[in-house]
Every structure is written in structure tokens, then in C-alpha cells.
């Protein structure tokens with residue numbers, strides 16, 4: 001036995017003696033099922049319905065999210081990374097049917113042919129990765145799915161949206177407005193105005209001069225106007241606020257610089273104030289740059305104006321640990337306890353720089369509102385609550401009055417992960433529709449609750465013997 005073998009033997013012995021402890025440490029928590037992923041498209045499957053879905057909920061709930069977690073035994077290490085799969089839950093008088101289809105991005109097709117990961121992810125590096133050739137080569141189209149002009153858009157944030165057929169979910173190509181805007185980032189959180197026209201931002205942080213691109217898209221899918229605006233620094237931006245007169249973006253204190261991948265290039269700068277950038281909707285001119293304490297926000301509630309005050313809510317975090325630590329630990333299926341709750345805050349801003357920020361004391365993510373009245377101070381809905389210290393994932397449907405902070409919720413308790421609730425118009429305040437994972441029973445489902453009577457729990461559920469990977473955002477399109 002040479003010295004190397006001897007040392008290897010010692011190491012093996014040491015490992016063996018601590019094996020029970022090592023195994024206990026490596027045991028996956030039960031919710032890790034939501035991050036196992038799928039590898040194939042999911043054929044139509046009839047779901048088992050309990051209760052009765054209201055007539056107003058007849059239609060299709062579409063959702064998007066990271067789904068292809070592993071190829072050839074290699075796993076992604078961050079929730080941002082896996083290829084997007086669009087799920088469709090079709091609800092009609094006869095029942096509820098589910099199907100899912102991967103978005104055929106350029107990257108998905110290349111890696112499918114290769115049978116392995118070729119390119120790094122937003123938060124993952126592989127030993128043998130190759131450069132994909134520009135931002136579009138990284139595009140996994142995995143954040144949101146929204147309708148535009150009779151089609152669906154599978155949306156990412158650092159490149160183009162992919163167009164899908166809403167019935168077959170087949171990928172039709174990328175959304176391109178002009179040669180000049182080809183491949184320019186188009187965020188995953190467009191907002192609609194009172195006419196149903198689409199407004200959006202696209203963050204371009206890696207050019208020598210970081211830029212923010214603003215978009216106004218007609219309901220016919222044609223670009224009405226766009227403008228590229230230089231930024232003072234390259235803060236991470238994921239969502240924004242639309243009001244009757246303004247578009248408000250937050251240049252956050254998570255600033256993009258050097259690093260091996262997108263997540264590693266984000267650095268929290270605790271002494272750098274974040275900036276609220278207020279643009280005029282008419283011509284996209286920058287009307288005000290307002291410094292606020294360092295903050296990190298993925299998602300905003302809707303915006304409303306009162307006189308000269310611009311009001312909105314934000315699901316705020318005190319730093320970017322949710323990206324650099326939390327979403328990585330989820331991806332690695334590491335046991336808790338750890339906590340990922342955001343804190344809902346209400347902003348009231350004037351163009352002269354006056355800002356009031358009030359903490360509403362509600363843990364909430366994935367905020368949703370009735371898009372038919374986008375500029376009212378209306379009830380926000382979202383996912384919140386954590387059934388136990390050990391569970392880092394939302395177990396409750398939450399509803400909040402953004403003026404008073406008064407909230408109500410229905411908490412499903414341990415075993416259920418609640419995904420983004422969406423408001424559905426209907427009698428007596430309408431409904432909230434959401435997908436969920438029951439990780440104890442290894443089933444995914446859809447539930448509907450009366451928005452004004454959350455505490456009563458679901459009116460109806462539809463479940464199936466199929467576990468869907470936990471996703472991000474979607475939309476409900478009534479029949």
C-alpha cells in the first residue's frame with residue numbers, strides 16, 4: 001500500500017465511522033420533491049375533482065417554471081436555472097385536465113440533442129460547459145406565461161419571450177419587435193393598462209453603460225414605442241410598477257459586476273441607496289430619480305395615484321440573500337430551518353423626491369391583483385406563511401388591504417406548498433385560483449377559494465398522481 005492508498009483508506013474509514021450522521025445530514029426534506037423536476041413533456045391527464053369549480057373559473061390556468069433540473073445525472077444548483085415548462089390546467093364543466101410542455105428554446109433543443117447540459121445556468125457552472133454565444137443562448141424561458149394577441153408568451157428576463165400556441169403549447173418562435181431589439185431583454189413581468197395594452201422593462205446590465213429598455217406594446221402585439229435609458233449603476237430589476245401616468249422601476253442595491261455566472265455577478269451593496277426611477281408613460285422621459293434605503297424586490301403590487309402621490313406595494317427583502325443563499329439551498333434540496341419571507345411595504349412617492357415607506361407586517365410573495373382595474377387601491381393576493389420553521393415554502397393563500405395592511409389568510413399547514421394565487425372575476429368578490437404541491441401525498445393540484453371568504457378554505461380542488469416541479473408565474477384565461 002503506498003502512501004496515497006493509505007491516506008485514501010483512512011479517509012474512507014473516517015467517512016464510514018460517521019456514516020449515520022452524514023446520511024442524516026444528507027436526507028432530503030420532504031418538500032424537496034418540488035425540486036426533482038421532470039424530463040419529458042406531460043401528456044393530458046384527467047384530474048380528480050373534489051367540490052365544484054365555479055362557472056367563472058371555466059378556462060385555462062397556465063403556469064411556467066423551471067422544470068428540467070437534471071441531465072445525464074448532473075443537476076442545476078439554482079432555482080433560476082432549469083428549462084421552462086408551461087403547464088395548462090383546463091377547467092370545464094366536465095372536469096379538469098392537465099398537460100405540460102417544455103418550451104423549445106434554442107438552448108433546450110441543443111441540449112436535448114446532446115443529451116447533457118452544454119451551457120452554464122444563471123446560478124450554476126458546469127466543468128465542461130461551453131459558451132452559448134450571447135444572452136439568447138442562455139434563455140430558458142422559465143419565469144412567466146402571459147397572453148399576447150391570441151398567443152402565449154413564455155417569458156424570461158434576460159432575453160426574448162418565446163411565442164406558444166395556447167392550445168397545443170407548441171413553441172412558435174421568439175417574439176421580435178424589430179431588428180434593433182432582437183434579443184434585447186424583455187422582462188417576465190409585463191403590466192397592462194386600462195386598455196389592456198402591455199408595458200414592460202428590459203434590464204441590460206452588462207454593457208459598459210448599463211441600460212434599461214422601456215416597452216409599450218399594443219394589444220395587437222405590435223410595438224408602439226420603446227426607449228433605452230442609461231442607468232447610474234446596474235442594479236438587479238425583475239418587475240416594475242405601472243400607474244395611469246408613470247412607469248416606476250427600482251434600481252436595487254444588488255448590483256451586477258464580475259463573476260462566473262449571473263447570480264455570482266450580483267453583489268449586495270449595503271451602503272448604496274436603491275433608486276426609484278419614475279418615467280413618464282407618454283414619452284418614457286425620466287421624470288425623477290429618488291433615492292431610497294437599500295432594498296431588494298422581486299415583485300410589486302399594482303400602482304395607484306392619489307393627487308400627486310404615486311402609491312404601490314413591494315414584497316421587499318432586507319438584502320439579496322434570497323437569491324444568493326435561499327434559492328440555492330432550495331435547489332440543492334437542503335433541509336432547513338431557513339426562512340425566505342419577504343415583508344410587504346407600501347410606498348408613497350412624489351416627483352419632488354418625498355418618499356414614505358410603511359411596513360405592512362405581512363409576509364407575502366407572488367402578489368396578484370385584478371388586472372381589469374389595474375390602477376385602484378385594490379386587495380392584493382399572494383402566497384405566504386410557512387407551516388413550520390423547517391419549511392421554507394409558502395403554505396397559505398393571503399389577501400391584504402394595501403392601505404390598512406389588514407390581511408386574511410387560509411393556511412393549508414404542513415405538507416402543502418401554495419403557488420401564485422390568481423384572482424378570477426366572479427360574483428361577491430370573485431375567486432382565487434392557485435396550483436399547489438401536496439408533497440406528503442406526492443400529488444399536484446389546483447384549488448379555488450372565494451376571495452372574500454378565504455378562511456373557509458377551498459371550494460374545490462383537482463388533484464393528480466403527478467408531481468409538478470414548483471414554478472413561478474402564470475395567468476388564467478377564461479373560456
Ligand SMILES: [Fe+2]
Nearest residue numbers: 238298472473
Ligand atoms: Fe417574478
